[in-house]
Amino acid sequence: MPTAYDSLDDFFALPRIDAAIVSPDGSRVVLTVATLTKDRTSYERSLWAVLSDGTGSPTRLTRSTTGESGAVFTAAGDLLFVSARPDNDAADDSPAQLWLLPAAGGEARPVTRLAGGVSAIVAAERAERIVIASSLLPEASTIEADARLRSERAKLKVSAIVHDTYPVRYWDHDLGPHEPALLALELTELADAPLVVATADAAVDAIAAAVDPASGESDAADDPYPAGLPRPRILARGRSAGAAGMALTPDGTTLIAALREPQGRDQRFRLVAIDTETGEQRIVRDEVDVDLESPVLSHDGARLAFVRTEKSTPAGPAAQELWIADIDGGDARRLVPAWDRWPSGIRFSDDDAALVVTADQDGRGPVFRIALAGDDTDAAVVQVTRDDFSYTHVGALAGSDDLVALRSNWMTPPHPVRIAADGTVAPLATPAPVPETAASMVEVETVAADGARVRGWLVLPAGADAASPAPLLLWIHGGPLNSWNAWSWRWSPQLAAARGYAVLLPDPALSTGYGLDFIARGWNAWGAAPYTDLMAITDEVVARGDIDQTRTAAMGGSFGGYMANWVAGHTDRFDAIVTHASLWAFDQFAGTTDFAPYWQSIFTPEGAAENSPHRFVRDIRTPMLVIHGDRDYRVPIGEGLRLWADLNEHHAAEDGTSPHRFLYYPDENHWILSPQNARVWYETVFAFLAEKLPPRA
Template identity: 50%
Template sequence: MTSPATPFHDLSHYVALPRVSGLALSADGTRLVTTVSTPNSSGTGFVSALWELDPAGERAAYRLTRSAKGETGAAFGVGGDLYFTSARPDPDDEDGEPSPALWRVPATGGEARVVLRRPGGVSGVVCARDADRTLVVAGLLPGASDEAGHRSLHEGRAKAKVDAILHSSYPVRYWDHDLGPQVPQVFALEDGPDPSRETEEDAGTPGTTDRAPERHLRLLTGGQHPPLHEPSPRLAPDGTFALVDVTVPLGRADLRSTIARVDVADGGLRTLVDLEGSEAHAGPVSPDGTRAVVVVGEMTTPDRPPHPRLHVMDTGTGELTPLAHDWDRWAQPVAWTPDGSSVLVLADSEGRRPVFRIDVADGRVEQVTHDDAAWSDLVVSPDGATAYGVRSSYLFPPEVVRLDLATGEVTPLPGPAERPQVPGRLEEVETTAADGSRVRAWLALPEGEPSSASGHPLLLWIHGGPLGSWNAWTWRWNPWLMTAQGYAVLLPDPALSTGYGQEFVRRGWGTWGDAPYTDLMAVTDATVARSDIDADRTAAMGGSFGGYMANWVAGHTDRFRAIVTHASLWALDGFGPTTDAAFYWQREMTPQMSADHSPHRFVEQIVTPMLVIHGDKDYRVPIGEGLRLWYELLSRSGLPQAEDGTTPHRFLYFPQENHWIMSPQHATVWYSVVSGFLAEHVLGEEPPTTDTDAAVGRHLGLTAPPAPPAPDAPDAR
């Protein structure tokens, strides 16, 4: 079989590309570990492994772990031990349950051993930089105050086969998973057997000398309101305390976030930042432990969009000092420099996500990186001269790089996989909206000249969020899969996009059908005016808020030949109370705003064929939105049906997928169906079969997908 020109010319090759995420640096700066995900042997899911990279960039990367269950959440202890979580079997426990446990690879090398296994599993681990102190994030069942109580309740539920959850507060689910019955908590990892075990049988039999010593968990954050998501404790370098975000109920099913300090030695918890009408989120603690950079913002209202701002917080008193409040960007603090004089932050900016340095004394902001890339997972070397990060752009997927903090020079490190060749080139386009605002976009173009004298067919892709930006590589919405088929793909940042200042967000706040829509049409007009773009062969696509906007576009213009709407908001009166965190929605939209900007009101004006895509396990945009959209398209849209009741519209439904369509085989189906739908309506090709299994079978040549290409680096021995 002939190999495809690039991985983007064959979906089976594309989904097999290794995916890099996360970064952990040892305390002495000599070891760097990342996580790499690839499809499992059956091609029905992704499995992750830990890889070590050479910070100096001289040696090839090598694989540290291997199991069918995968490994995540790498963290280095002060002595160089590497911790991670995994549901892999414990070689010393034939009867152990397959829930995620805490594992450790000794600094001196050797096999990984289980540090802690418990009912309900472990979800995260954090280690202090300068002390032998480790915190663990794990769930605790209501009614339990220690591990013995949790174990007893867990065994009772399992034996009775009960999975019901009795709620007394809001919310009850988040993105794609149910909340409860376990409540995420922060624990200290302690040496020795668990003192809450009541019998010698519970304690087990002492192991041999090669068995890992016993550890147990001590609860630090009991008695708090259930958080909306997993806590991310910010541990002080000396391990004496941690900062945690604490969810505070406001009554009437509303919440806000405050910052508390947890003293690790005695578990004492006290609130440091609790500002009425504002939300606060903890950031990294300074090297000397006396300060932290935190993000504080007023709670939104229909007239006030979010405006998160940085502050330096005294970790003893909670006193806040504004930091760089004149800077018109939304910053994410990621690390202090070792001397405590400045903070490194990331912020969307002009279609990129650079690294910035902020001087703590005077608030001066300096942009450190100037590449066309989006950065994440930044860690700083002990001497402060170097940082390591994961960066990506629309030209390359996430990769680990070294950053010289003095010069801004960036050096890619030898990683688990080579950059894939993309089938095209990337340009920037921009225009001026009717109100004078500048609107910019990325434009991905196929290689070579257009196959048609009229130019490349154009796909308008609308990002989700809506508070976000097209600035980083995405595996879910990847334009190169479409440029490989001859399309140009337009990736605009309309009103509500981040990285263009507070006023740019305010333009679209609560008025989604106004400036965001007119911005999209304006930048589309500017793009189709190019000689290499065919203005008559265009389609619009989007997911989540992008799906909302695709629905709005469908009801307000007939300029596009096809529209693809994924996980989309349709009837805002129904979406508002049923989304997973309805209080966020209520802060932005009044009933009148919701009615004015609901796409379902314009269904009779829809004359463009639409492909509706939705996953049943989507809790952010519940399946009811997709079901109502589908029914109303067929019963009320302006596009006529055939006499046999069939329609040009299509509905691709995933019973087990969530907001993103995560599994490799379903991503293949997604792109296959989308490509066929666009080829029919944009390119004028013959309609594809409606049988997705047959369509995918033809795409794969009725053969099993090839084995994932092994990253070109040796395994650890």
């Protein structure tokens, strides 16, 4: 029976659940759902509600061509979200703003009209005060001046940016000229009366006319920011205001934010308390060479939990430690020091007696409960879920020990579930039904030469057996501090299985979920244990009767692409290799990536030289498909270009032809995000594989 994975059209048309939040009373779960647009060139997101008790049907809450994201509930039960949907009183190309959907019903209404837009929201649990993340130009002392200066830059088509700090770009976007800003708003100031304001262009002209050109300051008698909207108060601004997590006290009076602090060319994150009325800042906790991130507050506002990580060095990886303290930073202590899993999500339980934590573990992503009183050994850690899934977006239900979350693995895309206190998991209604699949998934493992256990998942196509063995694709994950334990729309083994391939998803040395010692096995030596682990588990899997060991390929992206390049230079066992967004030459990469200090801190100079794949280009015997996006700032396009140049220098024929291929995206970044570009990615990869190792003999 055909499935959605047999057709790329059907696959990209599948609705996708991105996020989930719980209403204050615990009765509803609001889901962010992405669906393919009619022209099939992008995804639009809408908000849906389902009942947390598992009954009823999904209800659509929002509908717009630009979509909605970043949903947060207010204390009153209203729903806040970020959207670039049309606002009758704003310019057509206005950036995404904050909107409010009343709990009592009615149309959504705008809450902000900021030239820098809104990128994130945090709301108080028992007050109508919120804090939003936006941006301001450094020269602008007010939000009005910011609008005027941005308008002037746009009209004059100025794109230049002058920097005096490092870095200058991040992942896929330039930093500056605007800088992060945190703003406080009072939702009680949102007027009920219809707004009567000028058009956006007229408002900008009015602002410009009221500004002294010499000082850049506004002397307008009337505030041109819409009077019917709550006026934002600037709490923090500048590069340091880019937060690695923030939390608002239940009464809304204090924001705890993990703010950047320069440390030479490097940086660290420290915990800062900001008075949301005055903007006064107080350092809660700060340590040199330590990052303090992901702050969360207890429901009573008395305690603060956060993640503490010492800066890694070439000597070895640092643990991501779970800490708790009083809200002023006092009485700080590390929780369960012997537990060496890395928290991916933390929150207080409904009764504040425990932390609810998600973390990678053994190829899964379970939910854990860590008691805050009494024993501080591993016995304090209780694993709540014990299935073959990973959990994200965990929320506590008011007045209950039950939780709601999104759950996924390689067989099942993210879907909402309710988790009982005893670990029983029940799916909730969903607007994105789980698609049928003909594939199956089994766990595989082997023992490395040093005695370490190396495990992974094997996704098998329908019909694979000893009489009809399937060709094998070795997929190598990125990171490298990562685990193949949750669904990915960009790398879906279901699509490969539907085309007759078996897909091996191993976690070699450097993978998370197996303890710090397992990560350390590959530290400062990416080409050592990570490579031999991959080869060992591949040997184990190709010995199976349902796998054809004569037809194999290796694939990876980012670190996985690095490892694909390393594999290409160290073995000819594979028939084809696909390398996406890959590191090729460490001497070049270390200084051109978006944040060089990290990469130069985890390798010794000798380690970087010894583990650079470009040194082995002459030994490559396997056809390679190189894939790279020009807007990839984490692994810059220079890596792909140099790899392509080196391959052709050493392996092109006299007539200029090559066994290798280069798929180049001028407008994509580290990830291929456009649906049609992603479709071309899959089509090209499967065509390359079909040429080098047909799925059926």
